[in-house]
Amino acid sequence: MAKENETRDPVVPLDRRALLGLLGAGGAGALLASHAALAADGGEGAAATGPYDLVIRGGRVVDGSGAPGFEADVAISGGRFVEVGAVGRRGKQEIDARGLVVSPGWIDTMDQSGRAVRNRGSGGSKVRMGLTTLIAGEMGTPVPADQVSAYLADLDANGMAVNFGTYYSASQARRAVAGSSAARPSKAQIAEMADLVDEAMRAGALGMSTALIYPPASFMTTEELIELARPVGRYKGTYATHMRDEGEFVLDAIDEAIGIGQAAGTDVHIYHLKAAFAPGWGKLIGEMGRKIDRARAGGLNVFADMYPYEAAGTGLRTTVPNWMFKDGMAHAKEQLRDPAIRARLKAEVAKGNQKDWTNFVYNAGGWDRVVLGVPFSEEYDRFRGMKITDIAAALGKDPADAAWDIVLAEKQRASAFYFMMSEKDIETALKFPWIGIGSDAGVRYGPGSDKGYPHPRSYGCFPRIVAEYVRRRKVLTLEQAIAKMTSVPAANLRLAGRGMIKPGNWADVTIFDYARIDDVATFENPIQLPVGIEHVIVNGTPTMLARKRTPARPGKVLRGPGARAA
Structure with a gap:
């Protein structure tokens, strides 16, 4: 498989300041003319004859520049975009994107x-x-x-x-x-x-x-x-x-x-x-x-x-002040069993933030805005998705004690959601x-x-x-x-050659139905796949077609600047 020096290619990356300024102004319409000129070119490196590897037909291309979307075909060969516009040549594989949005990956x-x-x-x-x-x-x-x-x-x-x-x-x-x-x-x-x-x-x-x-x-x-x-x-x-x-x-x-x-x-x-x-x-x-x-x-x-x-999502143990961990996790959990230590911790949680500790409970507005995710403990598994205050009521405990008892019982880091x-x-x-x-x-x-x-x-x-x-x-x-x-x-x-649909760039593409796309997953029922994502293409190869995953593994490692220097 190709190495990352191929992904950091001579394609000139878009000037970051110019791009972000245009986006901040509400769109990069000024880039449309230059994009159209590139699209009119047959595509650098495109074969003179024969089919393209893949042609995406008739979608609304939102090319990543911030410019208004436009209807066009997109041709791909050798893992890269080679033509954007009215593509006359056929593709070995074609995707009908009429009624769909064609976006960079x-x-x-x-x-x-x-x-x-x-x-x-x-x-x-x-x-x-x-x-x-x-x-x-x-x-x-x-x-x-x-x-x-x-x-x-x-x-x-x-x-x-x-x-x-x-x-x-x-x-x-x-x-x-x-x-x-x-x-x-x-x-x-x-x-x-x-x-x-x-x-x-x-x-x-x-x-x-x-x-x-x-x-x-x-x-x-x-x-x-x-x-x-x-x-x-x-x-x-x-x-x-x-x-x-x-x-x-x-x-x-x-x-x-x-x-x-x-x-x-x-x-x-x-x-x-x-x-x-x-x-x-x-x-x-x-x-x-x-x-x-x-x-x-x-x-x-x-x-x-x-x-x-x-809501943020992280470990439940972040409700414990950082000084508790100065001698490592095992020692912290040993201290957490001490009622006198717990009394001190509860006072610190009630006091608010400290310069060396972010008080998630205080920042959220109280224990009733902290929800248990995965306790990684059979004893507390039945409480997934419940507020810490409701768990405490069910156990007849103070909310802090309920939370910290779950931390003590965890087999790996118990998770929680903090509505902050x-x-x-x-x-x-x-x-x-x-x-x-x-x-x-x-x-x-x-x-x-x-x-x-x-x-x-x-x-x-x-x-x-x-x-x-x-x-x-x-x-x-x-x-x-x-x-x-x-x-x-x-x-x-600085991911050169990625992030925009234009000839020469790596052909990463996400195609979706704008009218249908939705996230679906909720805090009450988080394990739900989104809807409306129709096709996904990585380096010119589909990894999802018509909402079905393919076995393809065309991804590349993106190595940083030190590897190039080495």
């Missing part, structure tokens, strides 16, 4: 499938959502730095239904060198961690990620993170971050992220941008956008992704021109095989953007929404 900028693509590679729920490219790695790669090259090579060799790239995590480097405690690492240890980041970059990581609300990353200082990010900057990679706070102190967290990018010379990717603090709804989100705009105007490529839901965001803030954030879409979910395999209780974003995130925020609410135009799922993330992540 959708890009998940915050995927959690690093292990799943290695184990199965089928794409599962991701393909069903219309996705063709996944960018993973919030928690890093599923292998240490010295195995990243082999991990990516295995993905190439074994095949995937999607394109895939990943970050390497600062937490991985810290655990490998200094463990998971809160102890400050020495200068020599920090240098050793930075060497691991450098090794991962040369192996193909897109950059370095952090998840700063979770130990041990929560114990890392800004200065330490800058040193670890310097190798990323040398290769012109990206610093991606689940910021230290997304609630009351989110503005400080944005300043930290921007400061790290500036000091280390990296791009900055902010994961799942949100104002997760009920008292700050309607206030914080605007200032967050202005901070990022100012940094971008100053020359730093800062961008973000988001998911369109009022407002719909108005979601609408505001969706309009930021540099925002992309990220599911914050891994591959799942649908009714009958999915035994969990996932966040509905696992099945509905991307169709929801079109169904809810374009068709029903009209927050975005269809062209703007498609750009946020295609050309905007491709430009910000």
